[in-house]
Amino acid sequence: MSDTHVVILAAGKGTRMKSAAPKVLHRAGGYSLIEHVLRAADALEPATTVVVVGHQSERVEAALGKRLGLGFALQQPQLGTGHALLQAEPFLAGRSGTVVLLSGDVPLLRSDTLRALVQTHTTRGAAATVLTARVDRPQGYGRIVREQGRIAAIVEDKDASPAERDIDEINSGIYAFALEPLFGALKSIGAANAQGEYYLPDLVKIYRERGLAVETVLLDDAREIMGVNSRRELADVAAILRTTKNDELMAAGVTLVDPASAWIGPDVVVGADTVIHPNVYLEGSTRVGSGCEIHAGVRIVDSTIDDGAVVNNYCVITESRLGPGALVGPFVHLRPQSVVGEAAKVGNFSELKKTTLGKGSKVNHLSYIGDTTVGEKVNIGAGTITCNYDGTHKAQTIIEDGAFIGSDTQLIAPVTVGKGAYVGSGSTIRENVPPGALAVSAGKQRNIDGWVEQKKKKK
Ligand code: UD1
Ligand code: CA
Numbered sequence: 001m002s003d004t005h006v007v008i009l010a011a012g013k014g015t016r017m018k019s020a021a022p023k024v025l026h027r028a029g030g031y032s033l034i035e036h037v038l039r040a041a042d043a044l045e046p047a048t049t050v051v052v053v054g055h056q057s058e059r060v061e062a063a064l065g066k067r068l069g070l071g072f073a074l075q076q077p078q079l080g081t082g083h084a085l086l087q088a089e090p091f092l093a094g095r096s097g098t099v100v101l102l103s104g105d106v107p108l109l110r111s112d113t114l115r116a117l118v119q120t121h122t123t124r125g126a127a128a129t130v131l132t133a134r135v136d137r138p139q140g141y142g143r144i145v146r147e148q149g150r151i152a153a154i155v156e157d158k159d160a161s162p163a164e165r166d167i168d169e170i171n172s173g174i175y176a177f178a179l180e181p182l183f184g185a186l187k188s189i190g191a192a193n194a195q196g197e198y199y200l201p202d203l204v205k206i207y208r209e210r211g212l213a214v215e216t217v218l219l220d221d222a223r224e225i226m227g228v229n230s231r232r233e234l235a236d237v238a239a240i241l242r243t244t245k246n247d248e249l250m251a252a253g254v255t256l257v258d259p260a261s262a263w264i265g266p267d268v269v270v271g272a273d274t275v276i277h278p279n280v281y282l283e284g285s286t287r288v289g290s291g292c293e294i295h296a297g298v299r300i301v302d303s304t305i306d307d308g309a310v311v312n313n314y315c316v317i318t319e320s321r322l323g324p325g326a327l328v329g330p331f332v333h334l335r336p337q338s339v340v341g342e343a344a345k346v347g348n349f350s351e352l353k354k355t356t357l358g359k360g361s362k363v364n365h366l367s368y369i370g371d372t373t374v375g376e377k378v379n380i381g382a383g384t385i386t387c388n389y390d391g392t393h394k395a396q397t398i399i400e401d402g403a404f405i406g407s408d409t410q411l412i413a414p415v416t417v418g419k420g421a422y423v424g425s426g427s428t429i430r431e432n433v434p435p436g437a438l439a440v441s442a443g444k445q446r447n448i449d450g451w452v453e454q455k456k457k458k459k
Pocket of ligand 2: 227229
């Protein structure tokens with residue numbers, strides 16, 4: 001069992017987001033801010049993970065409810081970061097080891113950085129280790145005050161003297177603490193400062209006065225500890241996550257025509273020699289094979305696109321699969337559980353739902369095919385509708401291999417069109433069509449000679 005414990009602070013209001021939703025639930029790069037933090041923390045395989053919640057605690061807890069083994073500590077009211085960590089004490093009582101403290105609004109932090117922090121902390125036997133960074137603009141951050149090179153205190157921006165304000169080494173707000181002295185010392189923090197809050201960074205001075213070892217780990221890339229306090233910063237973080245993912249994909253042989261407008265989630269896989277055009281969104285667990293082409297304006301969620309498939313402009317594809325060499329679009333909607341078989345085609349303003357289209361079959365124009373199994377080499381004419389819903393129940397349609405459905409046909413499910421059968425245009429098919437048969441349901445055409453001339457005379 002690991003003796004590393006993680007506490008994530010997420011009780012603050014996030015006033016500058018100007019949002020009805022809690023700040024840590026805002027999303028960037030496919031996950032909420034706090035999910036990014038939890039994913040980074042997972043690498044430590046913590047024995048305990050506690051999220052300190054306060055502002056809109058129910059919503060944060062509900063959003064993270066699916067994650068097993070999370071503890072939620074309620075901080076009410078929010079009296080500062082020192083007070084926030086104190087609320088986690090009941091979850092850590094009787095434990096030993098290291099507490100890693102994270103902020104729910106710092107989503108770019110990497111697992112490797114956390115491992116290095118814990119490594120330094122434990123090998124040096126420190127009571128506290130602070131993750132720090134040097135930045136061009138330290139305004140707003142706590143400054144690292146050093147004496148003879150060693151960290152002596154952290155001074156908050158609002159409490160800093162002019163000389164301290166010039167310090168460019170800042171506190172990331174991320175720390176490792178030895179559990180043993182932690183909660184006792186937290187209780188000795190006061191709130192006599194510019195903000196009247198219990199500052200967690202005050203622990204540094206308290207520990208140094210008690211002769212306890214405090215270490216620092218300096219980050220190479222200060223962007224990693226960027227916090228999100230506003231929509232502007234949320235967009236900045238999203239852009240960094242996008243660039244990181246897109247650079248990985250391009251290095252692995254994927255062409256991004258415009259990397260600035262390709263939004264590809266962190267878990268998405270794309271094969272070499274696939275070309276992705278502008279304004280494409282690939283989300284969730286989507287996997288795209290090699291040699292595919294995804295044209296502009298496409299959104300694909302939790303779907304699999306096999307090698308050589310082409311998605312033409314402006315399609316929405318959710319929880320579906322395209323077989324090798326399939327072609328869909330432009331303007332196609334594939335709703336969940338649709339499968340477009342090898343070299344099959346779905347085009348122009350067609351919608352599929354819970355439908356399997358066999359190898360080489362086509363639904364090329366203006367059709368709705370739902371709850372349907374379509375065999376191989378079937379041609380479905382323009383404007384074909386499966387009437388799969390009677391207002392209460394959904395029913396299945398089966399169209400067997402090689403069948404031909406004439407344009408403007410309604411197939412009233414449950415119904416089967418047999419192998420190689422033909423359905424005449426404009427039919428309403430209520431009964432099964434045997435293999436090899438022709439079904440026509442439209443009435444016989446009647447022409448009334450001279451009708452137009454007669455109508456004119458009546459006027
Ligand atoms: C904090 C640090 C500062 C550091 C900076 C890094 C303090 C006093 N200052 O400042 O040294 O440079 O982070 O970003 O710690 N929170 C609670 N309960 C509270 C107060 C805050 O849970 O009562 C949470 C917030 O939701 C947030 C985190 O703690 O996730 C940091 O709080 P915030 O108010 O943003 O601290 P900063 O002023 O940024
Ligand atoms: Ca902050």
